[in-house]
């Protein structure tokens with residue numbers, strides 16, 4: 487899968503994604519990330535400026551339509567020439583749809599994705615109307631630019647690409663895949679500063695271990711993200727366990 491990030495700060499994007507698991511996937515050729523400098527598409531040959539004052543007044547600067555549109559068109563036409571398909575162009579903005587695991591799964595089906603990162607007070611609206619197919623936010627807070635959101639989304643999408651994670655099954659069994667938070671994990675030593683690893687994990691009884699993990703997932707989800715439980719797929723035993731937890735919670739709230 488190929489990611490194309492259009493940005494004023496290519497070194498920031500490449501520095502982040504060339505590390506750790508995405509870095510290894512890039513070295514192996516499982517994914518590729520190119521960072522394209524929007525400044526290279528400025529018509530101002532001397533200073534390469536790409537921003538100007540907003541019409542109507544107000545604080546800050548706005549990224550001009552010209553360099554952004556030329557940059558997106560150049561990258562998109564290069565992608566189309568190679569793949570025969572115009573790529574989706576994702577604009578990272580707090581005004582977009584909130585990114586989720588479900589959106590990541592959908593985007594992971596694409597061969598190429600273009601990310602357009604804004605800076606300053608944003609990008610001239612006409613450039614967005616002319617080029618953007620998807621506007622995505624990473625949450626209800628405002629960052630100084632779209633690079634980190636693009637990196638967050640690329641990391642999340644890349645780990646769904648076969649071969650990026652060493653263990654192909656792990657993406658299937660983790661938090662959010664089945665609307666439950668992940669169970670707690672332990673490794674050696676068996677006792678750390680007096681705290682023991684739960685006995686069942688040392689028992690070698692795989693059925694018991696699986697049930698224990700599912701129960702911890704249900705507990706955690708009820709405690710931290712009860713909204714997720716509505717979509718969780720639980721078997722009969724798990725439903726009974728959840729009902730028991732809910733009864734206990736209710737009893738705590740209404741002591742006789």
Ligand code: ADE
Nearest residue numbers: 578579580623624629635
């Ligand atoms: N740019 C600035 N803040 C952002 C956010 N929360 N999500 C996506 N892009 C952004």
